Amino acid sequence: MIFYKSKRLAFFLTSDIVLILLSVYLAFSLRFSGDIPSIFYHGMMVSAIILLVLKLSFLFIFRIYKVAWRFFSLNEARKIFIALLLAEFCFFLIFYFFSDFFNPFPRSAIVIDFVLSYMFIGTLRISKRMLVDFKPS
Numbered sequence: 001m002i003f004y005k006s007k008r009l010a011f012f013l014t015s016d017i018v019l020i021l022l023s024v025y026l027a028f029s030l031r032f033s034g035d036i037p038s039i040f041y042h043g044m045m046v047s048a049i050i051l052l053v054l055k056l057s058f059l060f061i062f063r064i065y066k067v068a069w070r071f072f073s074l075n076e077a078r079k080i081f082i083a084l085l086l087a088e089f090c091f092f093l094i095f096y097f098f099s100d101f102f103n104p105f106p107r108s109a110i111v112i113d114f115v116l117s118y119m120f121i122g123t124l125r126i127s128k129r130m131l132v133d134f135k136p137s
Contacts, residue, residue, distance in 0.1 A: 009065055013056070015124055020055050023116035024048040027109040043105040047091070054090050055117065058083035069128045080121055088114045 028036050028044050036044065059065065062083040067076050088110055095102055095110070 008068070012065055012069075012124075016056065016059065016121060017052065019120040019124065020052050020117060021048055023113050023120055024051055024109075026116055027113035028106070030112055031106045031109045039104055040106070043102045044109075046102065047095075047105070047109070050094060051087065051091055051113065054087035055084060058087045059121075064125075067125075069125055070132060072125045072129050076125065077122055080125065081118060084114060084117050084121070 024044065024047060028040060032040070059080070062079040064076065064080060064083065092110060095105065095107075099105070
């Protein structure tokens with residue numbers, strides 16, 4: 001049982017890391033229509049690291065990694081939404097107070113990243129439940 005839980009945690013943690021980094025990259029890519037200017041690479045890399053730490057921290061705080069994905073419900077979707085929203089808000093505060101460190105940085109990428117992260121992480125969590133619930137009997 002402990003092996004199963006650690007295996008599940010490793011799967012979700014690895015998946016979330018990949019999805020969070022992908023959402024940051026896609027947020028910048030969407031913001032710049034697929035062609036990210038090289039001047040924004042530094043800001044993208046720094047924001048990816050900070051957002052990764054913040055999002056994983058808030059997902060742990062909200063105990064998202066304790067829920068088996070077959071029991072995923074609207075309550076967990078709400079927790080993911082709030083966790084990601086708080087992570088983005090904390091990032092915005094860091095960005096606001098240390099804006100010189102990020103310059104240049106497109107603020108719209110923060111909003112795009114939030115939407116993409118929620119879609120990706122939420123879809124991953126609900127995928128098994130959808131497969132089980134919609135399987136023909």
